[in-house]
Structures are given as structure tokens and as C-alpha cells.
Amino acid sequence: MTAWKETAARRRVLTILRSRPFLTVAIVAAVWIVASFVSRGFGAYGHLRYLVELAAVIGLVAAGQTFVVIAGGIDLSVAAIVTVSAVSLPLLSWQADPTGLTAVLAVLALTTTIGLVNGLGVALLRVHPMIMTLAMATFLQGLLIIIAGGSAVTAENPLVRWLGNARPAGIPAGVLLWVAVSVIVLAAMHATSFGARLFAMGANPLAATLSGVPFASTTLAVYGISGFTSGLAGVLVLGMNGQGYVGIGDPYLLASIAAVVLGGTSILGGLGTYAGTIPGAILLVTITALITVVNASPGWRSILFGSLILGLLLLSGREQARR
């Protein structure tokens, strides 16, 4: 009996050790250890904390992206939504509410609505997710240029500033926010029937529909969540940056998708977990930091970044062919 228990426990440990999220964590740890020997100051607590703080923004955008990808779609409007959030928040007056909470909630409601519109297009008008969200991104970019123009706007909202700069108990508020969001996301994904429906939709939409999964409302919810977390990321990046400007969200499109895929979630949908996206986001920031250490010109930085992501994906195993 005890022997059986032991083998069951061993099997469980082996499953975790072989899982993609764990592999990504291991890669992050290895890179950190090697880099802190090679580069002085890389392994300092302050620097690592800073890396995780940067990863929080990617992690938030990638949270919604993970939902969308698992459900079999993709959201190419996340970068534009981050910008919408970071640019529209300073424009909102917060004087009536000294905490600034109202303005933040209003912006989150706006970005969630944008996500819901994406969902409407995908679920009801049957527009391919790639086309729908790309069109949405282009639309939003045009709107932003008309509203904000080329100038940067300064955030004076106290809640936003607190979020971007405070360190309760030495931990950045943004990281705390990320931890809270991660707990909710993981619970929704793996512990609710809503989460189970997403995996079913991503793996075989037809079979899911015939099994009674409410396709339209679930799709709507998924893109709405993506709009919400992108909006949240926009609030955080605005707080950390102090200013919002058109283009502030641009780096987060590739980053969010790369974090999802590096974390082992299938780009085809139906398989994956946010538990992999979290180390995926940290890995991306770490790579960026390493490239900065190398002191390359901006052009070379981009080239290195792209090549490293490709290399890492090859290293951590390409997707197996699926029928």
C-alpha cells in the first residue's frame, strides 16, 4: 500500500518535473545564475526585483492572451488596448474622487468593452480572430492619434502613481497586483467549469458546441477578459512610466504572445496553462536585460531579441503535429 502511494507520489513529481511550465522556470533560473556570474550586479536583489516588476506588465497582458489562445483564438489588439488605457487615463479628471479609483475603473470598463467588441466580431459576425483584433488595433491607433496627437500626457492620478512606485513591505505594488491577478486567473482556468469550456473550445470547437458549450457567450467573455487585463497593464505601465504616449503599448504584442508560447501553451489552442506564461514573461524580460548588458545598438537589440525567442522555442520543444 505504502509502496503504491510512493510510486503515485513519484509519478506526480515526475509529471511536474517534465511539464513545460517547470522547464521554463528552470531556464529562467539557469539564465539568472549564469548571468549573475558573468555580469556584475545582474544577480543583485534590486535588479532581479526590477526585472519581475517589468515582467508584471507583460504578465498582465499575457494573462488575457493565455485565455484567448487556449480558447483557440488570438488577440492582436492587446498593444493598442494598453496604449488606450495609458493615454486615456491621464485625460480623465480625478478631482471628484481623491483616490483616483473612479477614473481607473472607468478606463478598465472602457478597455473591457473594447475586448467585448472583439468578442462580438469573432463570435457573432464570425470574423477570424486575427482579422478582427488586427482591425480593432488599427482602428484604436487612428483614434488615439486623433485624440492624443503626438504629445505625452502626464499621469497625476494618485492611485496610478501609487501602483507604479509604491513598495509595501519592499515588494513593488505592480508585482503584488500581478500575484493577485495570477491567483484569480489560475483559479478561473483550472478550477471552474468556465476554464474547462475554454480548453474544450480550443481543442475542438465543433465537438464543444455539440456538447452544449455556450460558444458565443464564452468567446465574448474571453476577449472581454483580454481587454480587461490589457487595460490593467496599461494602468500599471502608466504608473511606472509617469507619462502615457501613443506607442507605449507597442512592445507588448509580441511579448504577450511569446510569453504564452514560451510557457508551453499551444498556439493552436486547447492545451496550456497560465502557470507557464508567468515564467515565460520573466524569461522575456531577462532576455531583454541581457541584451541591454551586451550594449548593442537598438537595431541589433531587436535582431538579438527575435533570434533568442526563436532559439528558446526550438530548445524547449516545438509543437507536435496534431490531427
Add this chain to the structure above:
Amino acid sequence: MVATAPLLAARGVSKSFFGNPVLRAVSIALQPGRVHALLGENGAGKSTLINLLSGALRPDGGAIEVDGRPVSRMTPAYAQQAGIAVVQQELSLTASLSIAENIGLGAYPRRFGLLDYPELAVRARAACDLVGLHEPLSIPVGHLSLGRRQMVEIAKALYRRPRVLILDEPTSSLSATETKVLTELLERLRGEGIAILYISHRLNEVMALCQHVTVLKDGACTADRSLEGTDASGLVRLMVGRDPGDLFPQWQASVSTSNAISVRNFSAGLMRDVDLDIRTGEVLGIGGLVGQGQEDLLLGLYGAIPARTASATVNGASGLPGGVPKANALGLAYVPADRKREGLHLIHSIISNMMLPAFARLPALKLRSRRAERETARGLAAQLGIRGDLDRPAQALSGGNQQKVALAKWMPHHPLALLLNDPTRGVDVETKREIYMMLRNFAAAGKAVVLLSSDTPELVHLCDRVAVVREGHIVAMLERGALSEEAIVSAAMGAEQRQVAA
């Protein structure tokens, strides 16, 4: 006539798919200047035999002979060289290419290494004239009706100047005029010494056109003889009438007079203005040739495709469900025909597959209990005899066990009416028996079962009533007493009407 060697022949060929024998030692010889009919029910092995003759498949045993000499490696390319052309049942045309381009595809005339369009036009025109296609050759095939496309398909075969022409249900989408043109064409080709293999479910055509017949039943040849002195009912008898054995459970009446589902003037997909009452406690069979709208009937009732109806009652609620979640809430459950594509999530665990309908109907944010899920799945697996680790992906299971999972996932929800789309297709005999048992027990418990099947014996031995569907209408409702394979097949083919007419 006997002296000439057959242009194309199969000698004792056998073929199995995944251990299920589809053809057993079948022989057929196509003589020049003869139209040879190939008859058999759905799944009798006709398509497999054609695929062997045309080199698309290789036989497991036996030989294919061309001009009396055995061919060791029959391939589609060799078949084409030998002058064998096949007009497939499922059209193989490219919708965006023009008529001429489709006809010449794979055998384009070339000049200086480039496609010679003027030459192609001349030769395609000649082929089109043979079949009476007078449309401009430059219009895309996608713009043509199904019947015209079928004629393009035939022209494509003729373009290759075949010596052997195989036609797989060529007239199923043709109008009466087009059928007449085709019949005259085949008569002329026969006169030119071409060997023709003609597959059709329309017995009057076969009687009028063909000289010789081969009948397949369950992968074995039951007749190979001249058509002279045979009538339509004789052919039907040759196609059906086998020993049902003890595959089917003892039939016992459990039908009540109350209706589980009742629709008037129901239309969905191909189905037009159908009246249907499905009683509680009965197994209602849906029969007919493949693709007459039977599937649309089930999907429409289930709310998976748009449907219209004058009035409907489903398990006491009035009106059609209009959506799958609503249908599930009303106690309907659907088991699709294509379990890999429509029924299962192959990359997910067996447990997840079994629990999906539960996930679909529970409140979205209700927390899952993995322990309870595992217990439910264990119970279902034990009940249905699915052995092994339930954490394996569903694709690890055999076809029969996959079908059991597709059925089992509905059981915890105690559906009042089961809609089944060909549940035993590609399933081994043992699993078939288990599924039949389940369905009969289900009916005995006062539930309604709607069994769409392409397997006629199944309909005869399992069902209380059988609705036979042809061209989107229920053309016959056969009661238990009147159920026989002959009755179903003749209703499906419209043989009754002809008898009346004759």
C-alpha cells in the same frame, strides 16, 4: 465475347481497415463493350473495390489484372496510363478553376514547356460536347450547379480517352435530361468497345443500361451474373437478406402513446416540411440512402443548425430548442457520426471528455471538484467496460471505445431523448452489441431514442418504427410489423413508386 480478356479485373481481392474486413475475396471482370453494374448497400464495400481497381488503395490479398495480366503495383498513375478513369462520387473539382482547367488538370497539353491554352480549349470542348456541356469553358466550376459539375467530372474522365470508365453514382445529382444525355453517351461508348463499371442506387437505370451485375453484401460477392431475366425486386433481394445472428437484443415493446418530440412542418437543411412524432419508450430508426437530409433532421431538432417549424413540442416544452445548450436543458443529447471530428476532444483526457457536458451546463464560475469528476468518470467507465487509465488522451482509445465515451458523457445527465447519428459506424461487433443493448434498455426505461443509421439490419432488428428519408422528405414510416430490409431499401430507392407506375 467470352474469348476476349477483360480490360480490367480483380481476382479474389481482400481488404481490411484497422482489422475490420471490408472486402473478402471479391472478383469482378470488366469486359470491353459492356456496362457492368455494381450494387450493394451503404458500406457493402463498393467504394473500396473501386479504389482497388483504380490503384488508390492496395489489396491485402488477391490481384488486380489489366488486359489479363496481373499488375504487381497498381498505382493511380499506372491506372491512368492503362486508360482507367474514375468519376468519383465526391466531386474532385477545384471550384476556383475554370471548366477547361479542371478538365485538363494533371494532363495539360504543353507547348515550349508552357500550358497550351488554345489546344486545351479544343480538347476540352470536344469532351464537353460529348456530355452536352455548352457553358463557356472559361467560367469557374464554382459557379455551376451540382448537376453541371457532375457533367464536368464526367467530361474530365472522357478527356483522358479512357478504355475503362468507372462511374460512382454519377446520376445522384443529375436532372432527368442530364441523365438521359449520360445514358445515351454510355450506350455510344459501349459501342466503341469501352468497358464501363456503373454504380447506382437507382435500380431502373441499372435495369435499362447495364448488361451484367455484381452484387456486394458485407464485403462479399453475392451475385455475378447477367442482368437478363432479373427484375428490380430480385436485385433488392440479392443486396439484403442476411442472417442477423444474435447481434441484436431480444426486441420487446416498451413504446407508450405519449410523445417525447413532436414537430409539424419541420424544415432544416435539406429536410423540407416534415411531420414527425417521436414517442417515449421507442427506438425510432431513420433510414435512407446517405445524404438525403437525415443528419439535418437530427441537427435541426438538436438546435445545432437553424430550423423552422409550424409547431413543435420537445419534452413538454413548446417550440424548438433553437440552440444546443437549450436542447440539453430540455433533455436532448446528440451523439455525432464523426466521433473524431465532432464527438471527442482527442488531445484531452478521457475524464475531460466524459465531463464536458457537465462543464457546459454548470454555472460558469462554479468551482470544480476533481475528486467528484474522477468518481463519475470511473463509474461510467465501469458501466461501459472502458478499461485502463482515464487520464490517457481520448485518441489512445480504439474506435469502439471512443464511441462509448461519446455516448457515456451524456449518461450522468439522464437525457430524455437520445439523438444518435450512425453510432455503430466503424465499430467492432462486440461494441456494437453493447451499444444495441444500451439503446434498448434506454427505451425500456421510458426514454426516446432516435437512431439514424446507414446499417439497414440495425434498423430492422432494433427499431420500433423506421422513418425512411428520401430527398428531404419522410417517404415511408414503417411500423414494426412491416419492417424488413427489403421494405427499407425499396422505400429508400423509390422502388415502390416504380412498381406502381409499371
